[in-house]
Amino acid sequence: AQSVTQLDSHVSVSEGTPVLLRCNYSSSYSPSLFWYVQHPNKGLQLLLKYTSAATLVKGINGFEAEFKKSETSFHLTKPSAHMSDAAEYFCVVSDLKTVYNQGGKLIFGQGTELSVKP
Amino acid sequence: KAGVTQTPRYLIKTRGQQVTLSCSPISGHRSVSWYQQTPGQGLQFLFEYFSETQRNKGNFPGRFSGRQFSNSRSEMNVSTLELGDSALYLCASSLREYQETQYFGPGTRLLVL
Numbered sequence: 041a042q043s044v045t046q047l048d049s050h051v052s053v054s055e056g057t058p059v060l061l062r063c064n065y066s067s068s069y070s071p072s073l074f075w076y077v078q079h080p081n082k083g084l085q086l087l088l089k090y091t092s093a094a095t096l097v098k099g100i101n102g103f104e105a106e107f108k109k110s111e112t113s114f115h116l117t118k119p120s121a122h123m124s125d126a127a128e129y130f131c132v133v134s135d136l137k138t139v140y141n142q143g144g145k146l147i148f149g150q151g152t153e154l155s156v157k158p
Numbered sequence: 159k160a161g162v163t164q165t166p167r168y169l170i171k172t173r174g175q176q177v178t179l180s181c182s183p184i185s186g187h188r189s190v191s192w193y194q195q196t197p198g199q200g201l202q203f204l205f206e207y208f209s210e211t212q213r214n215k216g217n218f219p220g221r222f223s224g225r226q227f228s229n230s231r232s233e234m235n236v237s238t239l240e241l242g243d244s245a246l247y248l249c250a251s252s253l254r255e256y257q258e259t260q261y262f263g264p265g266t267r268l269l270v271l
Contacts, residue, residue: 074259076262082264082265083162083248083262083263083264083265084248084262085262086259086260086262089259145191145203145214145216146191146193146203146250146260147203148193148200148202149200150200151200151201
């Protein structure tokens with residue numbers, strides 16, 4: 041069974057400092073992993089996705105994530121936080137076997153709320 | 159290209175009523191999924207439709223139902239509303255069957271009084 045654990049429910053950083061949002065996953069098969077961002081009163085926006093092409097994935101707005109199979113992790117990073125990055129971030133897992141057998145079902149982590157202080 | 163649109167954006171209903179939410183996917187996308195988001199349970203999968211057929215269903219009671227039309231637009235219906243149905247309902251579309259990357263709409267916020 042697939043699952044996702046976001047290790048921090050809330051992260052606070054100062055503007056201009058690095059961001060690290062942690063995510064561990066569990067999947068029986070080769071997973072696809074995603075990070076989505078949700079700004080207040082908005083829908084979810086896809087930041088980046090990993091689908092086994094490269095372990096370091098670059099996304100939008102300067103975010104990137106590294107897939108580490110040995111650690112079953114997919115942490116999201118950004119070198120320098122901006123005020124506009126304040127939002128909730130979701131780590132998401134899917135895998136092809138589940139997709140082919142059960143359709144496009146995504147499994148979401150509980151979310152990490154990122155606060156950015158001026 | 160326009161994104162996923164959902165109507166209405168906000169709804170207030172009372173217990174026992176029913177509600178229908180609508181979702182129009184990105185043009186050319188044929189798969190539509192629905193999710194419920196609440197502070198306590200987070201984001202949970204409701205169901206997915208492709209070519210007017212429900213392909214998968216999450217762990218929700220039968221009061222939650224949906225359908226998809228030939229133009230890929232989808233509706234979900236909740237009958238006999240309960241207070242706990244208050245949530246943000248998100249629709250997501252993807253290009254084709256077995257497509258993992260999903261694009262989300264802004265959601266419909268439902269408040270049940």
